[in-house]
Amino acid sequence: MANHFQCTACGKCCYGQLPLTCKDAFANAERFPLCLVWTPLRYGSKDYPLVATLGTTIKLADRKELAVLIVPTAYLPSSFPCPALGEDNLCRIHINKPSRCKTMPFYPYREERYQAELLTPRPGWACDTSTAAPLVFQDKKIVFRDDFDHERRDLLAQVPLLRRYAEYMLKYSPSLVSSLIQAASKVKAGHVVTSLSSFLTATKNAEASHIAQLQLPILNTYVEQTAGDPQLTDFHKNYVNWSKEMAYLSQRRQ
Numbered sequence: 001m002a003n004h005f006q007c008t009a010c011g012k013c014c015y016g017q018l019p020l021t022c023k024d025a026f027a028n029a030e031r032f033p034l035c036l037v038w039t040p041l042r043y044g045s046k047d048y049p050l051v052a053t054l055g056t057t058i059k060l061a062d063r064k065e066l067a068v069l070i071v072p073t074a075y076l077p078s079s080f081p082c083p084a085l086g087e088d089n090l091c092r093i094h095i096n097k098p099s100r101c102k103t104m105p106f107y108p109y110r111e112e113r114y115q116a117e118l119l120t121p122r123p124g125w126a127c128d129t130s131t132a133a134p135l136v137f138q139d140k141k142i143v144f145r146d147d148f149d150h151e152r153r154d155l156l157a158q159v160p161l162l163r164r165y166a167e168y169m170l171k172y173s174p175s176l177v178s179s180l181i182q183a184a185s186k187v188k189a190g191h192v193v194t195s196l197s198s199f200l201t202a203t204k205n206a207e208a209s210h211i212a213q214l215q216l217p218i219l220n221t222y223v224e225q226t227a228g229d230p231q232l233t234d235f236h237k238n239y240v241n242w243s244k245e246m247a248y249l250s251q252r253r254q
């Protein structure tokens, strides 16, 4: 089985939440409103071993366990364009865009042999998957794999940091486990969202105050842009709360 793919730069996939490596999240702290998205997976799911490797596992009371991905994320409603998307639908930070965007449409949180499933464009996307487009996937392997390998390497390198964060959150926020169990019971993957400030605090980030100063204006922009829209109530509440947390953190001495 061979798959072809070419991006035609329609910009349609540059909307909504964007998963990032820690490195990319911090490098874009002045651009993206950041948070951590936790995605639990039940034992037996086909990507369980990989998710357990890239994320963490949580033991439950009934001797079951969950694997959980914890992903720094540019937190945007699905109708909102990425702040780096130009009016011409081109990326304004193309050379320095995050690993996630360079690896598109492949996704290193999923086993390589299943990547062909990601090559079917969503409705409205203008990706060229005809045989005229370059061959990108063959015999269950990615053909041009540098970006995929690079992103996977960064994800593996940040595992200890994210596990430290998970330990902290599970200790100080016990309701998180029940939220994750609830999210895992949904047919379509459920998520739990936690704030960047909790991550900076838990991991004792030496740049916390500076990162908070960068986050504050962008969070306030999204507070304004989501105000009064009943469809975006959850987003608005989160931006308001995180903005307060960042205001506090930005004043704190290291």
Ligand code: SF4
Pocket: 013, 014, 015, 018, 082, 083, 084, 085, 086, 090, 091, 092, 093, 094, 097, 098, 101
């Ligand atoms: S950084 Fe660029 S490529 Fe990535 S989502 Fe934003 S506009 Fe699109």
Ligand code: SF4
Pocket: 006, 007, 008, 009, 010, 011, 012, 013, 014, 104, 105, 121, 125, 126, 127, 128
């Ligand atoms: S939807 Fe497809 S064609 Fe459009 S920007 Fe994304 S990858 Fe490129």
